[in-house]
Amino acid sequence: MTKPSNSTFSLQILTVFLISLSCFKLSQCLKSEVEALLEFRKHIIDPLNHLESWKDSNSDSDSPCRFYGIHCDQEMVTGISLDNLSLSGEISPSLSALRGLASLALTSHSLTGPLPAELSKCLSLKILNVSGNYLSGSVPDLSVLTSLEVLDLSLNSFTGPFPGWVGSLTSLVSLGLGENSYDEGEIPRSIGELKKLQWLYLANSSLRGEIPESIFELEALSTLDICINKITGRFPASIAKMRKLFKIELYSNNLTGEIPAGVANLTDLEEFDVSNNQMHGVIPKEIGSLKKLTVFQLFKNNFSGEIPSGFGEMQHLNAFSIYKNAFTGVFPQNLGRFSPLNSIDISENRFSGPFPKYLCQNKSLQNLLALGNDFSGAFPDSYGDCSPLQRLRVSQNRLNGSIADGVWALPNVQVMDFSDNSFTGRVAPDIGASLQLTELMLSNNRFSGELPRELGGLALMERIYLNNNNFSGGIPSQLGALKQIASLHLEGNALSGSIPAELANCPRLVDLNLASNHLSGGIPRSFSIMASLNSLDLSRNELTGSIPKDFDRLRFSYVDLSDNRLSGSVPRYFVMVAGDKALAGNDGLCLDEDEEEGKKRKFTDSALPVCVHQRNGHESLIKSKVAMSCIILVTLIVFLVGLLFVSYRNFKKGEADGRMGDEKDVLPWxxxxxxxxxxxxxxxxxxxxxxxxxxxxxxxxxxxxxxxxxxxxxxxxxxxxxxxxxxxxxxxxxxxxxxxxxxxxxxxxxxxxxxxxxxxYMSNGNLFQALHREIKAGKPELDWHQRYKIAVGAAKGIAYLHHDCSPPIVHRDIKSTNILLDEDYEAKVADFGVARVADQSSPKGSEWSSFAGTHGYFAPEMAYSLKVTEKSDVYSFGVVLLELVTGRRPVEEEYGDGKDLVYWVSTHLNSREDVVKVLDAKAVPQLLQDDAVKVLKVATLCTSKLPNLRPSMKEVVKMLVDAEPGAGLRSPDSAGRSEKGVCLDLSGDGF
Missing domain, CATH: 3.30.200.20 (Phosphorylase Kinase; domain 1)
Structure with missing residues (x-):
């Protein structure tokens, strides 16, 4: 065997050394990355245990690549992909140790705190997506990350200046900065340097001014979304240069001008939305040639003229919404004939001629809203085959004729509104097939015939308005099976027979109006058990008999029994509630002479006579001589009574002193x-x-x-x-x-x-009084700073009852008169006479037999249930907040019949201009409008219709504290956050 040379041996030793050194460095690198990830894990709350595999194995050679959601290349971490896992907590700066990190995706969680500035050390990052969280603070300068291709910080709570440095990230393909609370500012011109950009999302980012011309040089851009800002200026004609655009979202801004004909050159355009601006003019006829158009929305502008006929030839149109404009002429009859139209809203324009008949030709239509136009003629029978239809509203037109049986039987329809037209004919029994129907509105037409008993089988029905028609026959007793119904209006017809006692079986019925018919018989005794009934109108009928004795159990805010043939004594308390006008025209009614003395005094101003009770059923005829004797006798009695009264008063004065002394001695406190x-x-x-x-x-x-x-x-x-x-x-x-x-x-x-x-003693009285007192003419006692202080104080008091008392206490009568003010305008909650300790053993709350609360402050669920939770107090407190913000009373005539402050405010939330009109101008100067709007947002959360959507009082306190002038407001949950890139406007069907 040949012995290796010294040089060969030295080379082998060097190789072994280098390999050992490499392994050592790799081991150290792996350990460092594991430590960085575990440090990140420490700051994360993972309720569903998705990160269970993230554990320290104490092995120097263990790889981080075994962790869930981690991607590696040659044992080095290159990607973190943790999307939509319900994580919370904060993002640790330790991630900056992952120098090979190319992708960080932490979307759709509840992460809070800042975005770590240390991420700028991850120079390999190509994707940074933390959208859909609650990250706050200013966005750190990440301009050194020049390799970034995707940067999405949208749908968070970032504040501070808009990140203008993004113009240096020239590799960007996707940029999402929308849905944050930046300081108000303009769109940086440098965005025009991002020549590779395909997706730009700047929605709801406090942007003002005009769109810089440089943006229209982004020829690769396919999505341009700058909606819900304060963008001004004319609609940019230069947009026609962006030939690859398929989505334009510029709704809810302050744009003016007309739609340029050049938009028709954007042949890839699929979605176009400039709704809720101040634009005008006609729709260029060239727009009708956009073959790929799927969404076209111009609602709430000042457009006029006719709709181009080319819209009738489109084959992909899915949503078409142009309500609240001034369009005229005949509507394109072919619109929808060749396209899978899903939703159309052409309400509040001036269209005339026949109603279009092909809108549901392809059996895709779910929403058909055409109220407030000038259509005439018949409503097409073809809609009887439109089975997907859910909302059908064609009220306030000049339509006539009868409705096809198939239309009455639409299987998925939820709202059917034919009111304010000239329709005739019957309501077909086929309506029993419309099992999803919740609202049936046929008011102010000429419908006739009997009401179909099949109405009683529509288990989801909430509102029926059939008033002012020609319906005849009896009221079907089957209506008593409607367990969800809240409003039933049948006034102004020719109905006859008795009022069905079965109506008392409707547990949620709040509003019942049967006035101006030919109803006879008595008022059903069963009505006195209708705890939900708040408004009752039975006037102008032919009713007889007495008013049920137990009517004093009901808490009416409105009642009218006038112009009938009622007789007998009026129940205790009822005259105070109803008033004389509500009982007028019933000559047989009288006040019971057996009322308590205290009660009698309250009735002294009533026009009703006092009841005279006959004894033994016998009256003798009185002769003139006897009558004269009676007159003399009465005169003597009056004289004697006068003398006795003077003597008695002197006697009582002396006795009072003696009695008080006796009581002090005999009856101890x-x-x-x-x-x-x-x-x-x-x-x-x-x-x-x-x-x-x-x-x-x-x-x-x-x-x-x-x-x-x-x-x-x-x-x-x-x-x-x-x-x-x-x-x-x-x-x-x-x-x-x-x-x-x-x-x-x-x-x-x-x-x-x-x-x-x-x-x-509270020296400044109650909040209701203070809100409506003036220091001097036109100047209210409470300015905004005082109102804010009162709101926070009252909220803290109620939160203490709900969260710090064990068991919790439900007040049940929160209102402005029960919030007292001391000399420093510190708010204190008072009047606990109807308060109750909550039943914690019941997840749905406690049920109390006694009804409590005040009209205008009732939570909606109180209309159908006595089960009360803390969320009922939250609703009532929301009404108090609305009083503070608006300076208005909970119930005013201006709101309309049966309407309240919550409803009135809800009709003014469609734009910034409308919202500002809600504010109490005397107390909220322009400088403080944004602060008042923050409190208004809290109030709207509190007054959500469904209890589970309302925040807890602890959350309310936090939001109000955050709403202090100069502070940001963030909701405790994601309610109201629209999905990125989707145009949501809930007011389009807005009646």
């Missing part, structure tokens, strides 16, 4: 004290009526200056009857809790059948 305060208990019993400061459903409240200079307190004298129960409720709640935003209960006293509660 029953006192329970909760807070340290010195007062003479006898002062409580002698409160002066001159010091009355309020009166409500539970009692009177007096201001009392304590003797010996011990300050001032508020004394509530509870009404007799329920006084003990109400006192027990307030003692149970307020006697145990302590919070600076809950009114203090000092003591409870009982003596001689009277019940008193002693509270701290």
């Amino acid at each position: 029953k006192l329970e004290s909760f807070q340290q305060v010195e007062f003479d208990v006898d002062d409580i019993y002698d409160v002066d009526e001159d010091n009355l400061i309020g009166s409500g459903s539970t009692g009177k409240v007096y201001r009392l200056d304590l003797s010996k200079g011990c300050g001032t307190v508020a004394v509530k004298q509870l009404w007799r009857g329920n006084g003990v129960k109400l006192m027990a409720a307030e003692m149970e709640i307020l006697g145990k809790i302590r919070h600076r935003n809950i009114v203090k209960l000092y003591a409870c006293l009982m003596k001689a059948g009277s019940n008193f509660l002693v509270f701290e």
